Amino acid sequence: MFxxxxxxxxxxxxxxxxxGHKMCFTLYINTDTNQPIHLKVxxxxxxxxxxxxxTPKQYFADNRNLTNNDYQNKTPYIKPFQPLHKIDFITELYVKKSLSQNSNFVSFLYSKFKPEQVQRALFAYKLGATKNNEVIFWQIDTLNRVRTGKIMQYNPLTGKRIKHQSGAIDWVHNKLKQSKLLNYNFNLKQCFFGEHLLNSDKNKWIGIVESEKTAIIASLNFPNLIWLATGSLNNLTIERCTVLTNRNIILYPDLGASLLWESKAINIQSKTNCTIKVSKLLNQIATINEKENGCDIGDYILL
Ligand SMILES: [Zn+2]
Known part of the structure; x- marks a missing residue:
């Protein structure tokens, strides 16, 4: 017993x-021997x-491969601790400095939409640009705190993404860390792209898509919804959805991701107080070829 x-x-x-605070830490002990399990448990x-x-349970699960004897001789594995309550932010000065329409992505938008529409999106989402004409999609939370920015390059004519050879994504927090402008242990917690817009109208329905580009394009076509992007398929989590409490949400999964998002929607709805519908729009109108290519709602708006 412990x-x-x-x-x-x-x-x-x-x-x-x-x-590191003194006299605030209570150890778990083995009730048979009265000995602590480990000085970090x-x-x-x-x-x-x-x-x-x-907990002892976590500790023993993390060290499943050690026998009783090993516990005395070997150093057991201790899971690195991520502080629960600490989230780091980036100063909004970087956002202000980056605000610009000089990105290939925005050039592409200008070729498809009216200038006043594009400017509205630029302003709402605070789009930035790098000196290489990459767009910066800032992640700003409901309290207007800047979590990070995603830096992406697009072809200005087709609007298709240009990936690095490695496929890796550039992040503002990583660039700042590399130039020693941020602490090496900066604790990133991503939020939805567009999350700061949630407060603009508490009665509006919310549309959630996967990519930032799609959120922008959808916002230009369907301004009666607040459009957010998860940034990646796996970023739709219960924790992140707590900001959506009491809101009405429509998820627009990319083709091919419907089943996954539907199961996530059921799970999120059961654990948070929000109403989620999953749009079947794309599945109903897509051709087989498009389904294989994983088109999203943005591709359809631009057809
Ligand atoms: Zn402590």
Whole structure:
């Protein structure tokens, strides 16, 4: 049996391995031997400011391959602790400095939409540009805090993405870390692209798509919804959807991702208080060829 060490004076409260505060850490002990399991297996009583809690169950699961003897001899694996409550932000000065229509992506938009429409989207989503004419899709949360920016290049004529050879994506927080303008341990928590627009009208329905480009194009065509992008297929998580509480949402999965998003929608709806519909629009109108290519709603608007 394991339990938290009962309080018997100062000697039973220790220094927290995560936040370093003294006499705030309670160890789990083995009730047969009265010995601690490991000096890092315990809970910090600074629940809000620190949040460290490493349970015996987690510890033994992380060290499944060690036998009883090994526990004395070998150093067990301790899961690196990610502070629960700490999210780092980027100063909005970088956003302000980057605001620009000099990206290939915006040139493409100008070729397809009216100038005043494009400018409305530029302003709403605070699109930025790099000196290489890449677009910066900033992720700004509902409290107007900047999480990071995604830097992407597009062909100005076709609007198709130009990927790096490696397929990797450039991020503003990584660039700032490389130039030592951000701490190496910057703790990124992504949010939806367009999330800062949620407060603009609390009654509006919300459309969620996968790519930032699609969110912008959809916002130009269907301004009666607030359009957000997850940024990637797997970014639609319960945690991220807590900002959508009490809202009405329509998901527009890319072709080929419908089943996955439908199952996620059911899960998210059961754990948060929001109403989610999954659009079947694309599946109904798409040809087989398009389904194989994974078209999204943006491709259809531009047809
Ligand atoms: Zn602590």
């Amino acid at each position: 339990q938290l060490q009962p309080y018997k004076g100062k000697s039973t409260r220790h220094t927290c391995p995560a936040c 315990g809970i910090c009583n600074r629940a809000i400011k620190c949040g460290y809690h490493y």
